[in-house]
Amino acid sequence: MQVRDTGGEIDYLTFVPDGEPTLDKNLGIEIMMLKQLMISIAVITVDEVSQEIWRKIDRSFKSLDLTKILEGIKKFSTEFKGVLISETMLVNNIEYGGEFEKIAVYLSSLKNLKTSYISIPTRPPAEEWAKPPEEEILNEAFQIFENKLKDRVEYLIGYEGNAFAYSGNIEEDLLSITAVHPMREEAVKELLEKDRGDLSKIETLIKKGAIRKVNYQGHTYYLRKFR
Structure with missing residues (x-):
């Protein structure tokens, strides 16, 4: 897998709600297929x-x-x-x-x-x-x-930290993560460091209208912007 190829570790493969994941009639089949990867699976409901x-x-x-x-x-x-x-x-x-x-x-x-x-x-x-x-x-x-x-x-109730996996494609990573999980600015910076990049890459995605920046409880977050 791309994450493992870049030296990253995978704790769980997670079905995260963008809606209700257990309403997917193929969920059981998907889990059985993913089990072949020998990685723990989590479903949030x-x-x-x-x-x-x-x-x-x-x-x-x-x-x-x-x-x-x-x-x-x-x-x-x-x-x-x-x-x-x-x-x-x-x-x-x-x-x-x-x-x-x-x-x-x-x-x-x-x-x-x-x-x-x-x-x-x-x-x-x-x-x-x-x-x-x-x-x-x-x-x-x-x-x-x-x-x-x-x-x-x-x-x-505390901040969960900056442990986001890097696959080797920083733009895809940022878009995929922020689609289901708003990222704090320091987490984005840490992920960009793995790509030897800087905040200009996230700014480019903002200019494209793909990601938006918001302030929440004194911190800057980046979220996927859906049209």
């Missing part, structure tokens, strides 16, 4: 248990039934032999009410759940209103989750 909040945050297609999705995840947890991890992202200006208790109860019903992460938006979100919640909300969620899940609860 849904994150709420109440219809109203799920519709507001996930903006799901109207015909989808959250009850069936949750039942499917529960069934999957009884059959899956890999590492099962949940992530619940909290945002500001949402009336959670008793939602934390409902999520905690549901998560505690999943078989073989290793870790339950409570996260916040650490990168520019799709909607400007999706801001990190107040510290009191985070603490409330953590306490409720911990009551049901004990030592399996962790925060995921």
Whole structure:
């Protein structure tokens, strides 16, 4: 693979939501084919248990039934032999009410759940209103989750770092990564260093209209710009 050829390491091949990956009827076939590469595979999926909040945050297609999705995840947890991890992202200006208790109860019903992460938006979100919640909300969620899940609860609220793989084609890398994962400026600089380049390459992509630059919580980020 190109990443390995350039000396990079691959921890996981990840199906990242640009929409809901588990709605792809060929997902199972795709995973079986990728397993031949002998690399661990991760699939990131849904994150709420109440219809109203799920519709507001996930903006799901109207015909989808959250009850069936949750039942499917529960069934999957009884059959899956890999590492099962949940992530619940909290945002500001949402009336959670008793939602934390409902999520905690549901998560505690999943078989073989290793870790339950409570996260916040650490990168520019799709909607400007999706801001990190107040510290009191985070603490409330953590306490409720911990009551049901004990030592399996962790925060995921810090910057994830700059460990992005370089394939040898810097323009393709920048466009592919920023399409699903906003990159902080220092991460872009570090990736460009692997290509012996400078910020002029990202500026060229901005001028072409392929990437846009935004400020979020005091940092500069680069995102893929879709027409």
